[in-house]
Amino acid sequence: MTPIGRSRVLSIVVCGAGPAIEFAGFVKMAIDRGWDVQVIATTPALAFFDQAAIEALTGNPVRSQYSPPGSPRSRIPEAIVVAPGTYNTINKWALGIADTYALGVLAEQTALGIPIVVLPFVNIHLASRAPFQQSVKSLRAEGVSILLGHGAFEPRQPRTGGEGYADYPWHLALDEVDGMVGTTDEDPDPDA
């Protein structure tokens, strides 16, 4: 286990849903918890936040497409958070579709056994659909932690974006990651 403050790499996959307009706050929260954050955005997500601001915060490029062959590769993270996770990405990921960079990363890294936490953002209608419920079930069966339901993300009525996203529980995703990878409050060798 890598202690806090020592370059624990967290990949955050951000999808195109309302809370992504407040994505910079989540990235800051993760950095404050000692993560070296690398952001992977779906193409629709890029419309929701300021890419340059996120790159300035993390010191890492925001990746949304495959790089040309021979380019530097992203680092394999210690954990992955998908937030906000859309209906679209969750369903495609569960089915094994990998037609975007973000889905390609998720497809492969799910198989590596890296801790993955999803904080969805779907309305009650999308959440009630059988394909979505099946996707949640099958990703959970593969070991993915999906923070959906009572005490986690609870789907809202549609078109409630005007009420803002203050209640979107970003912090739960980081708490869950810490629970999955473990945290170290004490430096094992304080003189090192």
Ligand SMILES: Cc1cc2nc3c(=O)[nH]c(=O)nc-3n(C[C@H](O)[C@H](O)[C@H](O)COP(=O)(O)O)c2cc1C
């Ligand atoms: C303003 C806006 C808000 C959206 N909010 C949501 C949402 O809350 N949840 C969701 O699943 N999709 C939402 N969508 C639709 C997704 O952006 C759309 O399904 C897109 O194809 C998702 O792609 P991605 O999964 O690759 O990010 C929203 C789209 C727009 C333009």
